Amino acid sequence: MSNNARKSIKKGVAFSLVVTSVVLVLMMIFGVIMLLNQGNVVKISPEMFYKVMTIHGTGMIGIASLGGSAIMWYFLSKYIQLNHKVFFVNLALSLIGVVLILTAIFGFNFSDGWTFLYPLPSFSAKFKGMTGALLFLFGLLILGVGYLVMYFYLAARLIKEYGGLGKSLGWDYIFRGKQGYGPPAAVVATTMVIIANSVGILAGATALMESIINIINPDFTFDPMLAKHLTYAFGHIFANCTIYMAVIAVYEILQEYTGRPWKSNKAFLIAWNFSTLFTLMIYTHHLLMDFAVPRWMLIIGQVFSYANGLPVMVVTAYGALMIIFRSSVKWDFASSMMFLAMFGWVAGAVPAIIDATIVVNHVMHNTKWVPGHFHTYMGMGVIAMIFGFMYYFNKTEGSQKQTGFDKLAISTYFIFFTGLVGSFLYAGKISAPRRWAVHLPEWTGSDQVGALCGIFIIAAALIFTTRFIMGLRNVGKKTPDNTLSSPLKSVS
Ligand code: HEM
Numbered sequence: 001m002s003n004n005a006r007k008s009i010k011k012g013v014a015f016s017l018v019v020t021s022v023v024l025v026l027m028m029i030f031g032v033i034m035l036l037n038q039g040n041v042v043k044i045s046p047e048m049f050y051k052v053m054t055i056h057g058t059g060m061i062g063i064a065s066l067g068g069s070a071i072m073w074y075f076l077s078k079y080i081q082l083n084h085k086v087f088f089v090n091l092a093l094s095l096i097g098v099v100l101i102l103t104a105i106f107g108f109n110f111s112d113g114w115t116f117l118y119p120l121p122s123f124s125a126k127f128k129g130m131t132g133a134l135l136f137l138f139g140l141l142i143l144g145v146g147y148l149v150m151y152f153y154l155a156a157r158l159i160k161e162y163g164g165l166g167k168s169l170g171w172d173y174i175f176r177g178k179q180g181y182g183p184p185a186a187v188v189a190t191t192m193v194i195i196a197n198s199v200g201i202l203a204g205a206t207a208l209m210e211s212i213i214n215i216i217n218p219d220f221t222f223d224p225m226l227a228k229h230l231t232y233a234f235g236h237i238f239a240n241c242t243i244y245m246a247v248i249a250v251y252e253i254l255q256e257y258t259g260r261p262w263k264s265n266k267a268f269l270i271a272w273n274f275s276t277l278f279t280l281m282i283y284t285h286h287l288l289m290d291f292a293v294p295r296w297m298l299i300i301g302q303v304f305s306y307a308n309g310l311p312v313m314v315v316t317a318y319g320a321l322m323i324i325f326r327s328s329v330k331w332d333f334a335s336s337m338m339f340l341a342m343f344g345w346v347a348g349a350v351p352a353i354i355d356a357t358i359v360v361n362h363v364m365h366n367t368k369w370v371p372g373h374f375h376t377y378m379g380m381g382v383i384a385m386i387f388g389f390m391y392y393f394n395k396t397e398g399s400q401k402q403t404g405f406d407k408l409a410i411s412t413y414f415i416f417f418t419g420l421v422g423s424f425l426y427a428g429k430i431s432a433p434r435r436w437a438v439h440l441p442e443w444t445g446s447d448q449v450g451a452l453c454g455i456f457i458i459a460a461a462l463i464f465t466t467r468f469i470m471g472l473r474n475v476g477k478k479t480p481d482n483t484l485s486s487p488l489k490s491v492s
């Protein structure tokens with residue numbers, strides 16, 4: 001790849017990481033505001049609470065995806081040639097989407113939550129005017145289109161290089177007995193995300209269009225149950241895919257730091273194939289309380305939810321332990337973050353598995369147990385991988401050097417994030433419902449503990465972010481061969 005093309009890719013990655021980390025800190029502040037309100041420390045109106053909740057949910061999922069895409073794009077461009085313009089198109093459409101969403105929420109009082117469940121947006125269009133609802137729905141639609149453009153482009157590139165998405169998922173090795181190792185882990189993971197997320201986004205776009213049409217002309221109505229299927233297929237898959245993009249950093253960074261290649265052996269390939277399939281199948285675990293859904297769908301949702309992330313999680317955790325075992329791995333910010341993030345991911349899956357059990361779900365699903373689960377795997381998994389990658393990227397392409405301050409920030413981040421999710425899970429246990437602006441007195445204690453933890457998390461995130469931005473000076477100046485010659489260059 002030409003030097004200029006690589007430079008542009010690096011600049012794009014650097015820019016999206018800056019956006020990701022700054023927005024992340026802002027969204028965390030909104031998170032603490034919600035907890036302070038639920039804990040009766042600061043009072044905001046319920047209407048304001050739901051606006052804040054909507055922007056927190058949308059913003060967090062959005063930036064987890066943006067950060068994940070930066071990771072995917074950066075490493076994938078080591079193996080295949082990529083046109084940086086496509087990355088910028090996605091970035092630009094994402095930013096336009098974000099501006100529309102922010103205007104909808106803070107300019108026009110849209111507050112239906114990031115899941116925009118039909119016909120909620122139509123109701124709020126009647127209450128508060130069409131503009132807010134339409135801006136929000138179009139904002140999400142534009143964001144989705146940006147991702148589709150990127151995924152379709154990547155699909156075309158992978159098909160050209162590997163001869164088909166089946167091949168880049170390793171089918172030659174699984175079904176046709178081809179010997180040796182499959183495509184690089186980054187390629188396998190990208191293929192999975194292309195398949196799953198394109199389906200998810202198309203489902204989401206359909207649901208968005210239904211809402212938009214219904215708002216513009218209420219004579220057109222749609223089946224709310226079908227819309228719920230489409231919406232949760234989208235929400236589940238899109239949120240899940242953030243980790244399948246971010247995990248590429250685990251493979252790449254650990255192989256570089258240990259000087260051992262991360263090989264796509266048969267178990268690894270099979271695991272990624274299973275997770276591709278399961279991720280598409282199991283969104284019905286969000287519908288376990290809907291008695292109108294056919295029983296067999298719920299059973300599929302339940303059974304395969306247990307198995308969903310498991311294959312990839314197991315091969316990743318096992319692979320990481322094996323690659324590190326008796327290696328001379330250098331423990332610095334990036335490698336420790338990757339390692340801790342893997343535990344965050346695994347730990348976050350446990351409460352989900354419990355919640356995906358139908359009997360438990362009827363009791364737990366609308367409690368804070370659920371935010372407890374996804375804050376674990378998002379905050380301590382995906383976001384930790386993104387922070388770790390930010391450091392790695394900066395060290396490789398910019399000028400950041402590790403200090404004792406960083407170590408302090410890492411431990412602060414993980415200790416207090418454990419406290420935050422602990423407070424959510426505990427609140428779930430004592431039956432505090434999720435998404436309630438006002439809490440009963442017996443629940444406020446857990447909210448206050450959560451808010452305190454949140455403040456420390458923000459302090460750590462601020463340190464990561466400012467140090468990252470300060471270290472970015474050299475990006476694009478270093479020569480490519482000094483940075484990306486071989487994935488296995490030694491770091492010592
Ligand atoms: C300082 C860190 C954070 C704090 C204090 C925080 C706080 C909160 C609170 C209080 C809620 C509402 C809970 C309820 O239903 O009552 C919430 C919801 C949510 N948070 Fe966070 N959060 C943090 C970090 C994150 C991160 C890192 C992510 C993902 C990358 C995230 C994603 C979400 C999502 C998707 C929702 C659901 C919104 C909804 O129910 O519509 N949060 N958070």
Ligand SMILES: [Cu+2]
Pocket residue numbers: 236282283285286
């Ligand atoms: Cu789900």
